[in-house]
Amino acid sequence: MEIEHVKGKIMEGMPGFPRQYGPVRSDHQPGIPFFPQETARDFVLIFLLVAIMFFLSAVVTPFLGPARSPQISELIVPDWYLLFSWGLLKVADIFPQFTIGAGTPLKTEFSAAFWGDLLSGIPVIFLLVLPFIDRGREARPAKAPVRSAFGVAFLLAWSFTASLYSIREVVAQRWQTPNGSPLIDDIAMKWFFVIPPVLVGLTSYIGLRRLGFAPMRRWLVPYVVGLTAIVEIQAAAILLIPGWLGPQVRPYVVELGVFFLVLLAPMLVSSVAVFAMTESKARKWIVRSGVASLLVFAALTAGLWFSSTANRVGFVWVLSVLEPSMNTLLLFPLFAVVTAYLGVRRPYSTYEYLLNECYQCGKCHTVCPVTKVEDDALGGLNLVYNTFKKQHDGVPLWTCLACDACSAVCPLDIQYSDYILEERSKVHARMAADGGSRE
Amino acid sequence: MNEIPFGFIVRGMHHWAAHIMIAAVFLHMCRVYFTGAYKKPRELNWLLGVILMLITIMFGYSGYLLPANNLSEGAANIGINMTRASPVIGDQLARLLFGDINTLTGVYILRWYWIHVFILPLLGTALMILHMGLVWLQGVAEPH
Numbered sequence: 001m002e003i004e005h006v007k008g009k010i011m012e013g014m015p016g017f018p019r020q021y022g023p024v025r026s027d028h029q030p031g032i033p034f035f036p037q038e039t040a041r042d043f044v045l046i047f048l049l050v051a052i053m054f055f056l057s058a059v060v061t062p063f064l065g066p067a068r069s070p071q072i073s074e075l076i077v078p079d080w081y082l083l084f085s086w087g088l089l090k091v092a093d094i095f096p097q098f099t100i101g102a103g104t105p106l107k108t109e110f111s112a113a114f115w116g117d118l119l120s121g122i123p124v125i126f127l128l129v130l131p132f133i134d135r136g137r138e139a140r141p142a143k144a145p146v147r148s149a150f151g152v153a154f155l156l157a158w159s160f161t162a163s164l165y166s167i168r169e170v171v172a173q174r175w176q177t178p179n180g181s182p183l184i185d186d187i188a189m190k191w192f193f194v195i196p197p198v199l200v201g202l203t204s205y206i207g208l209r210r211l212g213f214a215p216m217r218r219w220l221v222p223y224v225v226g227l228t229a230i231v232e233i234q235a236a237a238i239l240l241i242p243g244w245l246g247p248q249v250r251p252y253v254v255e256l257g258v259f260f261l262v263l264l265a266p267m268l269v270s271s272v273a274v275f276a277m278t279e280s281k282a283r284k285w286i287v288r289s290g291v292a293s294l295l296v297f298a299a300l301t302a303g304l305w306f307s308s309t310a311n312r313v314g315f316v317w318v319l320s321v322l323e324p325s326m327n328t329l330l331l332f333p334l335f336a337v338v339t340a341y342l343g344v345r346r347p348y349s350t351y352e353y354l355l356n357e358c359y360q361c362g363k364c365h366t367v368c369p370v371t372k373v374e375d376d377a378l379g380g381l382n383l384v385y386n387t388f389k390k391q392h393d394g395v396p397l398w399t400c401l402a403c404d405a406c407s408a409v410c411p412l413d414i415q416y417s418d419y420i421l422e423e424r425s426k427v428h429a430r431m432a433a434d435g436g437s438r439e
Numbered sequence: 440m441n442e443i444p445f446g447f448i449v450r451g452m453h454h455w456a457a458h459i460m461i462a463a464v465f466l467h468m469c470r471v472y473f474t475g476a477y478k479k480p481r482e483l484n485w486l487l488g489v490i491l492m493l494i495t496i497m498f499g500y501s502g503y504l505l506p507a508n509n510l511s512e513g514a515a516n517i518g519i520n521m522t523r524a525s526p527v528i529g530d531q532l533a534r535l536l537f538g539d540i541n542t543l544t545g546v547y548i549l550r551w552y553w554i555h556v557f558i559l560p561l562l563g564t565a566l567m568i569l570h571m572g573l574v575w576l577q578g579v580a581e582p583h
Contacts, residue, residue: 049459052459053451053452053455053456053459054448054452056451056455057447057448057449057450057451057452057454057455058447058448058451060451060455061441061447061450061451062450062451062454062455064441064506064508065506065508065509065510066508066509067507067508076509076510076513076514076517077510078500078503078510078514078517079458079499079500079503080458081461081462081465081496081499082496082499082500086517089517089521105527106526106527107527108526108527109524109526111524113520113521113523113524114524114525114526116521116524117521117524117525120521124489124493127468127489128486128489130472130477130485131477131478131479131481131482131485131486132482134475134477134478135478135479136478137478138475139474139475139476139478139580140474140475141473141474141475144475147475148473151469151472151473155469155472156469
C-alpha cells in the first residue's frame with residue numbers, strides 16, 4: 001500500500017498526524033538526516049551491544065542444571081524481571097481469604113494466589129489507563145512533579161522492594177543474629193512495600209519542584225523535622241523504656257547509643273538548616289553534616305567489625321536493633337538529609353530552564369528580521385530551540401537586534417532577547433576579567 | 440548444546456540478549472513515561488508499547504520453562520497456580536495455557552514451546568511493526 005494512498009484515505013487532517021510524513025517529509029525537524037548519519041550512529045551502538053553480548057556469552061555461561069528431579073529440592077528463584085510478581089504473591093497472605101458462591105458455577109475463591117494475581121495486575125492496569133487519566137499538556141518531569149514522583153515511587157521503588165521481598169528466605173538465612181534469628185524480620189520486609197516508596201516519592205517531588213524554582217520550605221520543614229522527631233522518639237523509647245532491649249543487647253547499649261547519635265546528628269543539623277538558615281548556608285551545613293555522619297558510620301562499622309571477635313558480636317547485636325527498624329532508623333536519616341539538600345539546592349539557570357519550554361513551533365523564525373538577511377541552513381529551523389541545543393546559530397549572538405518580535409509571537413512567551421543580552425554580558429565580563437583582550 | 444563447538448556462545452547470546460532486551464524495554468518505558476511521551480496523540484502507541492512489554496516478559500518466562508530443569512518445574516507450578524486463581528475461568532485457562540494442570544507430565548513444555556517460537560514472535564513482530572510505524576508517522580516525541 002503506498003503511503004500516498006493511505007494518506008488520502010485515512011490520515012489527512014486527522015489530529016496527531018502532521019501534513020507531511022514519511023520519507024517525502026521536507027519540513028525538517030532539527031537534527032541530522034536518518035541516512036547516512038543516524039544510521040551510522042545506530043550501527044555503532046548496535047555493534048557495541050552485540051560485542052557486549054558476545055563477551056558475556058563467552059565469559060558467563062548461563063546455568064542449565066540437570067533435568068527436573070523431584071529428589072533435588074532447591075530454592076526456586078524466577079528471573080529478575082518476574083521477582084516483583086513473586087514478591088507480591090508472597091505478601092498476598094496479609095489479605096483476608098474467603099470464598100463466595102461456593103457450590104455454584106460462579107464460585108470465586110479469594111485466596112492468597114488470587115490477591116497476588118490482583119496485586120501483579122494493578123501496575124499493568126495503571127499503565128494501560130495512564131494516557132487517559134493524565135491529560136495535562138506538560139511533558140517535562142520538572143514541570144509534572146506529581147506524575148514524576150509517582151513514577152519514581154511506584155515504577156522503580158515499589159517494584160524494587162517487591163523484588164527484595166521475593167527473596168526473603170535468602171535474606172533471613174544469610175543475615176542472622178548470633179542466636180540464629182533473622183536480622184531483618186518479615187514485618188520489616190513487609191513495611192518495605194510502603195515506607196521506601198513513599199519516602200522516594202516525597203523526596204522526588206520536593207527535588208523536582210525545587211528545579212522548577214518553587215520555594216520548598218513549606219514542604220521541607222514538616223518533612224525533615226517530622227522524620228527527625230520520629231527517629232528521636234523511637235531511639236529514646238528503645239534506650240529508655242525498660243524491657244525494650246533484650247538481655248543479649250543490653251551489654252552493648254553504649255555502642256547502640258553512639259550509633260543513634262551518628263544517625264541523629266545530621267538530621268538535627270538539617271532540621272535547623274531548613275528552618276532557620278539562608279539557602280547557601282543551609283546547603284553547606286547539610287552536605288557537611290551528611291558526609292561526616294556517613295564517614296563516621298562507616299568508620300565505626302569497620303572498626304567494630306575488624307577489631308576483635310567480641311566487638312564483631314557486639315556490632316551484630318547493635319544491628320539486631322537497627323535492622324528490624326531499618327525502615328525508620330536507617331532510611332529516615334538518609335532521606336531527611338538528602339531531601340533537605342535537594343530542597344535548598346540551586347535550581348537550573350533561569351534562561352536555560354525557560355528556553356527548554358520551546359516546542360519548536362517555528363513562529364520565531366518566521367518573524368525574525370535578521371533571518372531574512374542572514375544565511376540560514378535548512379529551512380524551518382526554529383530560533384529558540386536551536387540556540388539552546390546549539391545545533392544552529394539561529395540568530396547569531398551578536399546580530400540579534402533584541403527587537404522582541406520573536407517573543408511577541410512565541411506561544412510560550414519566551415523572552416529570547418533577554419537571554420541574548422545576558423549571554424552578551426557574560427562574554428563582556430569574561431573579556432573584562434581577562435584585561436580586555438578577546439578570548 | 441554446551442558441548443558442540445561454539446554452542447555455548449549461541450546459547451549464551453540467546454540468554455543474554457533476552458535479559459538485555461527486557462531491561463531495554465523497561466528502560467524505554469521509563470523514558471517514555473517520565474518525558475510524558477504517552478500523551479495525546481500517542482495514546483495508542485503507548486498501549487501498543489505496554490502490550491509489547493508484556494509480550495517480552497512472556498517471552499522470557501516461556502523461555503525458562505523450556506529447559507525442563509527444576510527452575511522450569513517451579514516456574515510452571517507458580518504459573519499454573521496463578522492462572523487457576525483467576526475467578527470462574529481459572530481452571531480452563533490453566534488447561535489452555537499449560538496443557539495439563541498436573542505438571543509432572545511435562546505437557547506444558549510442548550505448549551509453551553509453541554507459544555515461544557510461534558505465537559509470541561508473530562504477535563510481537565506484528566505489534567512492533569505497528570509500534571514503529573506509528574512513530575514514523577507521528578514523529579518522535581522529543582524530550583524537552
